[in-house]
Amino acid sequence: MPAHWHSAGVSTATHVDPEPLPGPGRVSVLRHPPFRLLFAGQALSAVGDRLFLVATPFAVLAIPGADASDVGLVIGASALSLAVCVLIGGVVADRVPRRLTMLVSDVVRGVVQAIGAALLLTDRATVMQFVVLMLVYGAAEAFFRPAMLGLIPQVVDPGEEQPANALLALTANVSMVLAPAIGGVLVAVIGPGGSLAVDAATFAASALSLLMLRPRPAAPVERSSFAKDLAGGFHEVRSRSWVWSAMLAFSAYHALVLPAVFVLGPLVASEIRDGATSWGWISAGFGAGAVAGSLVALRWQPSRPGLVIGATLSVASAQGWICASSMPTWAVTGLEAVTGVGVSICFTVWETQLQQLRSLACRASTTSDH
Amino acid sequence: MSSFDYLGSLTLMPVGLAAVGPLATEVGVRTTAVGASVVTATVCLAVALSGGLRRLRPAE
Structure with missing residues (x-):
């Protein structure tokens, strides 16, 4: 699901992977340092994605004169560029080094959220600025997930993909419950601008973990585009x-x-x-x-x-x-x-x-x- | 095939997001929200009870 909203992405915000939950023996996949880094980065990104969903509408409503139509335009802008770029995302994931794709995606989204935070905190934000920022955000988001899924075999032993996937699905599930609650309190306490700054920080931390990650070279794979x-x-x-x-x-x-x-x-x-x-x-x-x-x-x-x-x-x-x-x-x-x-x-x-x-x-x- | 499903849902969502605000301003927030629920639930029940989905059985 979609989900970015589902995701809110429209990711699905609604889509839960039907992977089995990891049993006690399965967390042994965490013994691989590169997978630990991927896992930590992805956990932060998952929290960041959910934070984004809660903070963005209130960020728009905080702009003087903005109403429901403006909220729809801003969220719609990220949904639109996500939809367009998902087409290209799968192709890029197979041709460009996956770690690089994810790194660029995190850095771009971090910068977008940092700019949004700065505009809100200095009272200079307009709806049009946010529409442009969200077009960039949605595009960057589209490239992350296909690259991440492709990177998993490069950071665990052969045959360990399933526990790795299950552990990542578990994080996504936990973040579905915790991140919105945290996000709501954050927006209430430090405001939408501050919350976007926190979101930017989760992307920076995720990028840092990717920077330290050393995956094995990719095996040639036949994945349909x-x-x-x-x-x-x-x-x-x-x-x-x-x-x-x-x-x-x-x-x-x-x-x-x-x-x-x-x-x-x-x-x-x-x-x-x-x-x-x-x-x-x-x-x-x-x-x-x-x-x-x-x-x-x-x-x-x-x-x-x-x-x-x-x-x-x-x-x-x-x-x-x-x-x-x-x-x-x-x-x-x-x-x-x-x-x-x-x-x-x-x-x-x-x-x-x-x-x-x-x-x-x-x-x-x-x-x-x- | 799931990409086909993904594309249909993903491309319609920005359209809905752009339309829902102006519609709510025009006819009211409550009416728009209830309308979205009623129309979608009707579509879901209609497709569930008619034809293909009703006859669908798990593969052996």
Whole structure:
């Protein structure tokens, strides 16, 4: 998911990787110094990403005269350049040294947040400046994740990729709960400008850990590019009605519900609640639900996956109404946790169905070759 | 194929983000938010109950 928002990225803010959690024996992957550095840097980046999601709307609302439309423009700018650059990101990840790609991405995002912080702290910020800064931020963000995923085999022993991935997914999950709560308190205590400065510092620290990291040389890998994937995907999608009907539902969720959450949620929080603090708790509630949902999805294989996808996403659709309602903050937080469970079950079941489809297609093509 | 899914969702989100503010100013914050929820939930239930998704079974 998307997620930058999902990410907020639009990363997914909503997407929890369906990787199994690391057991006690699996953390042994941390014995590799390069992986420890990657892990520390990624943990900081994950916190930074979530901090960004909480701090940005309140940073925009702190600009004199700015309203909901301006919040939408600024967040939309980062979402737009992320969408455009994700296409190129996968290609770059395979051709440019991955550590360098990640380093540049961290430095650029750190500088962007530092400039935003300076503009806010000196009362010189305008909405247009933030739109430009976010276009750069979203572009830099797009290159980070594909490069990071590709770097993992270069910092652990062969066969240790899965525990490494699981440990990184665990960090992403923990940061989904902790970072928004911390972010909300930060914005309330030191203001949006100071919070952007803290975010800039997390990127600087992540860049520093990458600078010290010495990965093994990359083995030549055959990874399909995003564009190739896209062309092949189009045929698969058209020929299966369950795939395109699920995508229709996901598109509605991303085009309607998430914008309402990201723009109207902070607006309502600043008008009738304790501003960023409340919004931080509400976002942390969603994160906690998403983590719980991913634990459920690890063990549950529904016999009617299509119905589960539709039902859980319609529960998640209530987020727009929940975020803009005048219920007490604790009630909104609890309901957001319920939708978080729905979102992560939905996307995990969906990913599992796609994986099964891919492995079926793969088996079919190998059989026909012989 | 997940990139296809990713692209569809990613490209629509900036459009929604740009539109939601002006819409909220026009018809009200509550109406916009409830509208987004109702329309999306309707789409989700409609696709879940009609055709492909309803018939989908786990692969053996």
